[in-house]
Amino acid sequence: MVAFPEVRLRRLRNLDPIRILVRETELSAKDFIYPLFITEGEGVRNEIGPMPTCYQLSLDYLPQEISEIVSLGIPGVLLFGIPKCKDPLGTGAYEETGIIQDAIKVIKKEAPGLLVITDVCLCEYTDHGHCGVLDNGRIDNDKTLELLARTSLSHAVAGADLVAPSAMMDGQVKAIRTILDYNEFQDLPIMAYSAKYASAFYGPFRVAAESTPQVGDRRSYQMDPANWRMAIREIETDIHEGADIVMVKPALAYLDIISKVRERFHHPLAAYNVSGEFSMVKAAGKNGWIDEQRITMELLTAIKRAGADIIISYHAKEVARWLG
Numbered sequence: 473m474v475a476f477p478e479v480r481l482r483r484l485r486n487l488d489p490i491r492i493l494v495r496e497t498e499l500s501a502k503d504f505i506y507p508l509f510i511t512e513g514e515g516v517r518n519e520i521g522p523m524p525t526c527y528q529l530s531l532d533y534l535p536q537e538i539s540e541i542v543s544l545g546i547p548g549v550l551l552f553g554i555p556k557c558k559d560p561l562g563t564g565a566y567e568e569t570g571i572i573q574d575a576i577k578v579i580k581k582e583a584p585g586l587l588v589i590t591d592v593c594l595c596e597y598t599d600h601g602h603c604g605v606l607d608n609g610r611i612d613n614d615k616t617l618e619l620l621a622r623t624s625l626s627h628a629v630a631g632a633d634l635v636a637p638s639a640m641m642d643g644q645v646k647a648i649r650t651i652l653d654y655n656e657f658q659d660l661p662i663m664a665y666s667a668k669y670a671s672a673f674y675g676p677f678r679v680a681a682e683s684t685p686q687v688g689d690r691r692s693y694q695m696d697p698a699n700w701r702m703a704i705r706e707i708e709t710d711i712h713e714g715a716d717i718v719m720v721k722p723a724l725a726y727l728d729i730i731s732k733v734r735e736r737f738h739h740p741l742a743a744y745n746v747s748g749e750f751s752m753v754k755a756a757g758k759n760g761w762i763d764e765q766r767i768t769m770e771l772l773t774a775i776k777r778a779g780a781d782i783i784i785s786y787h788a789k790e791v792a793r794w795l796g
């Protein structure tokens with residue numbers, strides 16, 4: 473009895489209640505983390521051109537945004553900062569009163585139970601737009617580690633719940649774990665952007681975060697999209713350095729990586745459904761070329777089915793609304 477006519481797989485598809493019973497993957501608002509772009513100034517609520525429904529927000533607009541996110545049942549936010557001034561060493565990233573440090577306090581006051589995750593990187597804060605310190609046109613890996621560590625500590629001190637290093641420097645997780653432990657933040661977890669590819673899908677984000685490299689590109693630190701074994705090594709090293717959660721980024725063109733990581737490791741796995749993936753859906757939806765809601769749900773279900781436990785997505789709020 474393994475073939476037709478005894479076997480009829482359509483029996484399980486005829487009735488909605490049966491389809492629901494045998495459904496293997498279901499999205500929930502609780503799966504999502506919503507990214508926010510926080511900017512200096514007052515009264516700023518700029519919609520990001522290629523990312524409709526997403527805004528650069530100043531601190532005074534933050535409480536309103538946060539209460540909406542909480543009411544939708546989304547468990548956490550991921551913060552990106554757009555500082556007033558940029559310099560070669562990305563000082564704004566680790567200032568005590570930097571934009572992110574201030575934003576954390578505002579959010580914690582508004583919603584103490586909302587998980588505040590901070591992106592730890594220098595690219596939004598350096599005038600050259602690279603994720604690390606430049607030395608004669610090259611990224612100095614080890615000098616960058618110290619600044620990433622300081623950035624993480626400043627986020628922890630401000631009240632962040634989780635830090636997420638995204639600079640793709642070797643040793644960044646270890647450097648951050650070390651400084652956090654030394655300062656009695658041994659209970660603060662790290663979500664490592666472990667397998668982060670040098671992707672054209674980050675284009676709209678760089679508009680949003682004003683972080684496009686002024687010279688060159690990020691291929692000396694972010695991964696080659698052609699590689700999967702290298703991704704496994706990146707995940708392995710981050711786990712050895714102390715990562716609590718690992719990440720694959722982008723998500724949709726890298727579902728094979730998500731699935732391979734899921735099979736090989738038991739750490740919680742996050743997938744970042746990045747800006748370009750979002751923009752493409754929005755653009756086609758706006759033109760009426762696709763059924764935007766169904767396409768969005770299908771894509772996000774695929775990310776979860778591939779093995780992601782946590783989905784970072786600009787779609788989070790609308791999905792939470794659709795799921796009611």
Ligand code: PBG
Binds near residue numbers: 593594
């Ligand atoms: C780096 C960072 C980037 C993203 C998240 N963290 C951009 C980059 O590496 O250029 C991209 C996210 C997205 O495209 O949505 N701080």
